[in-house]
Amino acid sequence: MTTFSSDLDGNRIRSLPSNSINITTDQLSLANSQLESISDWAFNGSRIGTLQLNGNLHLKRLDRLAFRGLGSLRTLDLSDTALLSLPTVGLEDIERLLVKRTPSLMTFPSVYHFGSIEEAHLTYPYHCCAFDFPAIQDPDQHRKYQNGARAVGDGVFHTAVAEESSLSVCEQGRATRLRSVRCLPAPDAFNPCEDIMGYRALRVAVWVVVVTAIVGNVAVLVVLISRSFKLTTPKFLMCNLAFADLCMGVYLLIIASMDIHTIGVYFNHAIHWQEGVGCQVAGFVTVFGAELSVFTLVTITCERWYAITNAIYLTKRLRIGGAVRVMVVGWMYSAFMATLPLVGIGSYSKTSICLPMARDATDRAGIAFLLLLLLGNGAAFLLISWFYLRMYCSISHVERGLVRPNDLKVAKRMALLVFTDFACWAPIAFFGVTAIMGVPLISVTNSKILLVFFYPLNACANPYLYAIFTKQFRQELLRLLGRRSLCRPPPRSANTLLEMSSIRGGRKSSQDSAVESHLPAAAVEQPALSPVLECSRTSDPGSVAPPGHAPRPDGGAQ
Incomplete structure (x- = not known):
């Protein structure tokens, strides 16, 4: 079936099993529903430009191959969900990703899996650090892409010092362009991309x-x-x-x-x-x-x-x-x-x-x-x-x-x-x-x-x-x-x-x-009674000499 837009908002669907959706459309909306899980190959054979899954507050599980078989996907919205992990298989060509207000997603996948991404709206500023410092986020993938770049002789992946550069890499016999990414919320004064002890x-x-x-x-x-x-x-x-x-x-x-x-x-x-x-x-x-x-x-x-x-x-x-x-x-x-x-x-x-x-x-x-x-x-x-x-x-x-x-x-x-x-x-x-x-x-x-x-x-x-x-x-x-x-x-x-x-x-x-x-130890000339380790001799009725008499070393009076 081919449509321009399919709106299935607010439905009571709790799960999407394998091969459950086969549609060609510019936009498919399953927002604000009761989805809890999406199985492998759920969208197999579909061609969807924009997929909206936002507002599914109980959506926790996306199987690793949930988006396998889905073509033409350019925009994916998973905001306001309860996701614990984000699968990347099938998202290689995505250009716009939205995972806002999803605090349960604490670990962001390697940015090298998003070869065509241009814009990302995430929950945590630290996740955007991965787009500025991909070599730190995933050293193994970075080495693979660097080796691929040398093989085709075309630049390096964009980093904090090469913001607008791009990389051509050989992946399964074809070149993939990795661009600079606009990511929000950007790292700020409270959440900089640095170690705990900055110096x-x-x-x-x-x-x-x-x-x-x-x-x-x-x-x-x-x-x-x-x-x-x-x-x-x-x-x-x-x-x-x-x-x-x-x-x-x-x-x-x-x-x-x-x-x-x-x-x-x-x-x-x-x-x-x-x-x-x-x-x-x-x-x-x-x-x-x-x-x-x-x-x-x-x-x-x-x-x-x-x-x-x-x-x-x-x-x-x-x-x-x-x-x-x-x-x-x-x-x-x-x-x-x-x-x-x-x-x-x-x-x-x-x-x-x-x-x-x-x-x-x-x-x-x-x-x-x-x-x-x-x-x-x-x-x-x-x-x-x-x-x-x-x-x-x-x-x-x-x-x-x-x-x-x-x-x-x-x-x-x-x-x-x-x-x-x-x-x-x-x-x-x-x-x-x-x-x-x-x-x-x-x-x-x-x-x-x-x-x-x-x-x-x-x-x-x-x-x-x-x-x-x-x-x-x-x-x-x-x-x-x-x-x-x-x-x-x-x-x-x-x-x-x-x-x-x-x-x-x-x-x-x-x-x-x-x-x-009763003076602080730092304020009494030595040798004198330590005020910290000992209470005043005057707290003992027998420890104070009568007026006009100096205290003797043994605690008596002269």
Whole structure:
């Protein structure tokens, strides 16, 4: 039968068995039907110019030879279906292919099977990368076509550097022209045709950051959880901070490992990675770790400020029970924020680095979520800076305006803590807010520099500034290794990790001692009590000397 157009839209046909359609027509429409499968040779003997199978929402299976025996096909529309794979046999002469809004089709077949294609409308931008870099998508077919090109002496297949060139190849004794293809959606700033780590230097740097963050935070957790001293409020808070920062290291480890696994061919794996479980887990871990780290830093800073400003009041301390309740709230908040993109508020699948993003410009809930994250972290930075300023003022005026020579050193070390927080959050917040407002100032490729060098800065710096750089932590680590016979433990002095050495042999007021016991490790002159590993001596009623008496090394009073 010969017709100009055959419209069979909206029918109840569920399958097309072999040899079920034999027709000659310019256009055959089976759109918006109930098709679920099409068998081999279903269109055998037909000559159809345009075949419309779009809108068959339950169409999952196309047999490998479904289009075998179909001639004259120039346009095929498979949009809005549930296809898991796209057969290519019988589509060699197709010129226009439409597979839009079909997220189930994650793997696109080799572009070398479409010898005459001129235009493709697909679902994922990464699928269009195959037309720009065919040698990467299918190296074996590329070699065959290159060999065929040399045999007939006519050019190369079009690539990113030869956009308008074409290739003549011998295939079954005839020459086939492969043209440049117009493909949509084109790769964009969020989905470029590049590896996860776009630069070789970043690929090296990210592993340095991974090792630094994981080793530092694991060391802190191992030493703090060891049985060498009892659980205290600062120790408990530092355990939470180390765990949160360890999550950031794990996230970077996942990203770096995937980059190594897909180096040079990432766009072949992009859809499976970004839409799969791995990227969702990585995104959850990084948001959870980042929010828990920020919450814990604020809690630590508030606890130290409160202890310093109430140093002579022994009952005004954050006890371990209160700290546990505060951190339960922090864990619940962090888990809640990290879960939102998993339930449709934002998405972890927008980019290869699995950071939360709005799905598109109309995703108001996703945009609000991102603004909440960025502005919340900015407010936390301002709060931490304000508390450190108040702590420094307390130190400077602890003796009625008497300025001590050590004040400048304390101020510089406090400034280092504030600077690491600022360097971590400020670039992310600035470029994130501008992108949300529709004025992106940096591409995803360049944003990976922020991902490696700024985003995990706190995760790398915190274990060292708050713990590892203290003399007491190193001594405790050596003792722990000594108990495992891994090294010779240092001699145990009268001063334990829970006691403070006298500074320069001088006397201190009780408030002065309590103030320094709550400063960050990076802000206390050695030797002094590590504020991260130990709670203030003032939390023990017997640990503070009466006014006018300096504390003795053994914890008594002179």
